[in-house]
Amino acid sequence: MINKQKITLTLSAGRKDQLIRDNLPQIAFSGRSNVGKSSLLNRLAGRKKLARVSAEPGKTITVNYFNIDSQLYLVDLPGYGFAKRRLDEKKKWSDLTNAYFQNNEKLLMVLQLIDIKTGPSADDEMMLDWLNATGTPYVVAATKWDKLNKTNQQKNLAALRETVGEETPVFPISSLTGEGVEILWNLIEKSVAAVNGVSG
Ligand code: GTP
Ligand code: MG
Numbered sequence: 052m053i054n055k056q057k058i059t060l061t062l063s064a065g066r067k068d069q070l071i072r073d074n075l076p077q078i079a080f081s082g083r084s085n086v087g088k089s090s091l092l093n094r095l096a097g098r099k100k101l102a103r104v105s106a107e108p109g110k111t112i113t114v115n116y117f118n119i120d121s122q123l124y125l126v127d128l129p130g131y132g133f134a135k136r137r138l139d140e141k142k143k144w145s146d147l148t149n150a151y152f153q154n155n156e157k158l159l160m161v162l163q164l165i166d167i168k169t170g171p172s173a174d175d176e177m178m179l180d181w182l183n184a185t186g187t188p189y190v191v192a193a194t195k196w197d198k199l200n201k202t203n204q205q206k207n208l209a210a211l212r213e214t215v216g217e218e219t220p221v222f223p224i225s226s227l228t229g230e231g232v233e234i235l236w237n238l239i240e241k242s243v244a245a246v247n248g249v250s251g
Contacts, residue, residue, distance in 0.1 A: 053240055057120040058096045063113040067150040071116050076246050077124045077157050078239055082164030083174055084130030087194040090226035091164065092117065092127055095236055112144070114151055123159070123243050126151075132174035152187070160188045160242055162235075167193040167207050167223065171214055179215060190220045192235060197225040 064070050071077075080088040093101050101117070115127040128151065129144055152158070161182060165171050171179070182189045193211055196204060204223070212221050222238070224231035 053122050053243065054120045055096055055236060058098070058101065058125075059118050060101070061116045061118045061124070063115050065113045065147070067147060070114060070151055071124065072155075072157070075118070075122065075124050075157065076159040076243055077116075077126050077155070078159055078242075079126040079128055079151070079161050080164060081128050081161050081178060082130060082194075083132040083166075083172055086130065086164045086166050087226055088127055088130065088164055091162075091192065091194065091224065091232070091235075092125055094226040094229060094232050095125070112140075114147060122247075123239075125239075131178070132172055152185075158187070159246055160190065160239075162192055162239075163189050164192045164194050165211060166195055167204070167211065168195050168198045170207060170210060176214075190222065190238065191215055192231075193221055193223045195225065195227075196223045196230055197227045 062069065062071060080092060082088055089103055093099060096117070096119075112129050114129070117125045117127065119125055128148060131144065131148070163175075163178060163182065165175050181187075191211070193208060199207060208221065208223060215221060220238075222231055222235050224235060226232065
């Protein structure tokens with residue numbers, strides 16, 4: 052068992068040379084700006100303000116490593132697709148995230164967040180293509196589930212499943228209500244146990 056309440060922000064890396072390359076497995080939260088990465092992290096940990104959340108996109112501009120019970124890092128990546136960002140800032144973003152994904156042997160899984168209300172953006176599709184092309188293990192979290200009524204939940208979920216393909220698990224979640232978050236945590240715990248050679 053991993054105590055997910057034992058969470059500390061180890062480092063906010065703003066430069067490539069600060070990226071952590073130690074022995075703990077990493078699970079990266081990837082997705083466009085405003086999709087709900089930081090909110091999900093807070094909800095997972097049961098803390099309101101651990102990772103910064105804002106109504107204004109583009110808040111997270113560093114790679115934030117959260118140490119969970121000294122057993123893994125949850126990594127809050129800066130969001131992509133933020134049109135208002137200046138060109139030099141965009142380049143800084145892509146340099147940093149590219150470096151994050153490059154030769155990262157401890158990257159256990161990417162949690163790819165996609166807004167269930169708006170569906171995958173062009174950038175999301177590029178990210179999915181990249182994950183598929185590189186064979187990086189990933190699952191999809193369909194965020195902001197609470198924003199849709201039941202009919203649209205089913206409709207949009209079916210469309211999203213169609214886009215990502217049946218081999219990719221899709222987990223509907225809401226950081227507002229907490230729906231689906233525990234299921235996602237169970238998956239994270241399992242994959243860490245598997246890599247550590249622990250059964251169950
Ligand atoms: P960046 O740091 O810019 O990459 O954004 P982010 O992906 O970390 O998004 P963040 O968690 O900051 O959330 C953006 C906005 O969406 C905030 O206003 C959140 O309150 C809201 N939000 C996040 N998750 C949910 C959700 O599940 N339901 C609803 N209704 N709103 C959400
Ligand atoms: Mg954020």
